[in-house]
Amino acid sequence: MFAAVIHGPGDVRYEERPDPVIVEPTDAVVRTVAACVCGSDLWRYRGIAPVPRPTPIGHEYCGVVEAVGDAVTTVKPGDFVVGGFLHSDNTCPVCRKGAHANCLHGGGYAGCQAEKIRIPNADGTLVATPSMPDDDLIPSILTLSDVMCTGWHAAVSARVGPGTSVAVVGDGAVGLCAVLAAAQLGASTVIAMSRHEERQKVALAFGASHIVAERGDAGSTAVRELTEGIGADCVLECVGTESARAQAIGCVRDGGNLGLVGLPHGDLPVNDLFWRNVGIKGGPAHCRAYLPQLLELVLARTINPGLVFDLELPLAAIGEAYAAMDQRRAIKSLVRP
Ligand SMILES: [Zn+2]
Ligand SMILES: [Zn+2]
Numbered sequence: 001m002f003a004a005v006i007h008g009p010g011d012v013r014y015e016e017r018p019d020p021v022i023v024e025p026t027d028a029v030v031r032t033v034a035a036c037v038c039g040s041d042l043w044r045y046r047g048i049a050p051v052p053r054p055t056p057i058g059h060e061y062c063g064v065v066e067a068v069g070d071a072v073t074t075v076k077p078g079d080f081v082v083g084g085f086l087h088s089d090n091t092c093p094v095c096r097k098g099a100h101a102n103c104l105h106g107g108g109y110a111g112c113q114a115e116k117i118r119i120p121n122a123d124g125t126l127v128a129t130p131s132m133p134d135d136d137l138i139p140s141i142l143t144l145s146d147v148m149c150t151g152w153h154a155a156v157s158a159r160v161g162p163g164t165s166v167a168v169v170g171d172g173a174v175g176l177c178a179v180l181a182a183a184q185l186g187a188s189t190v191i192a193m194s195r196h197e198e199r200q201k202v203a204l205a206f207g208a209s210h211i212v213a214e215r216g217d218a219g220s221t222a223v224r225e226l227t228e229g230i231g232a233d234c235v236l237e238c239v240g241t242e243s244a245r246a247q248a249i250g251c252v253r254d255g256g257n258l259g260l261v262g263l264p265h266g267d268l269p270v271n272d273l274f275w276r277n278v279g280i281k282g283g284p285a286h287c288r289a290y291l292p293q294l295l296e297l298v299l300a301r302t303i304n305p306g307l308v309f310d311l312e313l314p315l316a317a318i319g320e321a322y323a324a325m326d327q328r329r330a331i332k333s334l335v336r337p
Contacts, residue, residue: 001017001019001020001116002115002315002316003056003115003134004039004056004057004058004113004114004315004318005054005055005056005057006051006055006057007047007051007054008048009044010233010282010305010326011316012045012057012322013319014316014317016112016181017056019252021067022069022118024069024120025071025124025189027072027119027120028068028081028119028122028126029065029117030064030065030066030116030117030119031060031063031064031066031115032063032112032114032115032337033063033064033080034063034138034139034142034335034336035060035061035113035334035335035337036167036176036321036333037058037113037318037321037325037335037337038060038147039325039332040263041057041322042322042325052086055111056110056113056114057102059086059108059109059112060085060145060147061082061084061086061112061117061142062080062141062145063080063081064081065081065128066075066088067101068297071289072122074123075127075336076100079128080128080129081127081128082126082129082142082144082291083119083125083145084144084291085130085145085146085283085284086107086108086284086287087106087108087124087125088099088106088121088124088288089103089104089106089108089121089123089125091124094290095124097230099289100237100286100287101286101291102284103121105121106291113315115337124265125292127288128235129299130299132247133299135302136306137299138303138306139309139334140304142305142306142309143308144294144295144298146174146285146287148303149286149291150177151174151176151177151179151180152177152284152294153183153259154181154236154259154282155178155181155182155185155187155234155236156185156280156319157259157261157283158235158281159282160236161187162236163186163188164188165189165191165234166190166233166234167193167227167231167232167234167236167248167251168191168203168238169193169238169239169248169251170193170236170237170262171192171193171196171199172238172331174238174261175194175238175239176192176199176206176254176308176331178236178261179206179207179238180207180303182234184239184297186209189209189226190210190247191210191212191226191227191232192204192208192211193211193213193219193223194212194213195213196328198331200213202307205304205307206305212310216243217250220250220251224251229248231254232251232252232256233250233253233257234256235248235252235255235257235259236259236261236336240261241265242262242265243273245268249269249272249273254277255321256279256305258273258278258279258280258282259281259282260280268280280311308331308332309334310331310333311324311334312333313333314335314337315335
């Protein structure tokens with residue numbers, strides 16, 4: 001089979017690799033229908049995170065089960081499935097609390113931008129659709145592998161609920177999905193912070209009530225003006241850089257909550273947040289916990305998070321899929337084998 005392999009900064013190749021096989025009785029092998037490039041893949045592509053040796057890459061996928069191990073009972077060959085960016089057993093004490101990203105027996109994958117993938121813990125990771133989904137639903141289903149669940153996690157972590165005011169920092173795919181999540185969870189004010197016209201359009205389609213294009217102090221001031229002068233009840237931080245975190249802290253009201261899902265770079269001023277009674281929660285999304293509910297919303301066409309994909313390429317063009325996101329020519333690239 002063929003798969004994407006990262007060799008170093010700016011160098012992702014389409015290469016022949018051994019076909020994955022069932023190793024553990026709890027494994028499944030999935031034939032990929034669609035995969036995509038994640039903002040977090042760009043850390044290595046940009047040389048910010050090291051690439052010590054050529055490494056298969058990618059962690060977002062959906063596809064059709066090709067084979068299962070003897071112990072797998074919930075999915076079978078022929079099922080269309082999606083799983084989160086981390087696998088989990090869905091049975092350990094941590095999973096039973098709904099914290100699947102921290103499963104005692106979970107972990108990551110060895111490259112999902114590939115024609116086929118081995119999925120460990122298949123029963124506790126994969127969710128099958130009732131039947132083969134319509135092709136136009138594939139992009140939205142694929143977002144459940146990461147960005148839609150991650151945006152949802154930001155909103156849940158910041159306690160977004162009916163009537164709350166929400167500001168979203170970051171207009172990448174996760175930030176846009178966080179806007180969608182906030183609107184779905186009943187927020188009455190949803191402020192998307194973005195200065196890119198195309199991304200503003202997606203945010204409005206996802207339910208943003210306001211767009212703030214300013215950044216820094218001017219951005220925080222604009223958010224306060226929309227929230228009775230005090231700042232948003234919930235701020236969803238979907239970037240992770242120090243400046244994005246500072247922006248989130250500047251936009252949240254005293255006694256409000258931050259939902260952090262951007263990969264963290266730099267420290268938080270915890271003492272300042274203590275005196276302001278600001279709550280902090282977040283981390284990698286518990287995809288498996290959110291998947292059944294979000295999959296139902298996608299299949300019912302209630303939500304359309306697939307709008308975050310504005311570029312679709314064959315898997316063989318994986319290098320261009322990365323370059324387009326790196327150069328911000330695309331919000332998010334979908335690839336099909
Ligand atoms: Zn991802
Ligand atoms: Zn577990």
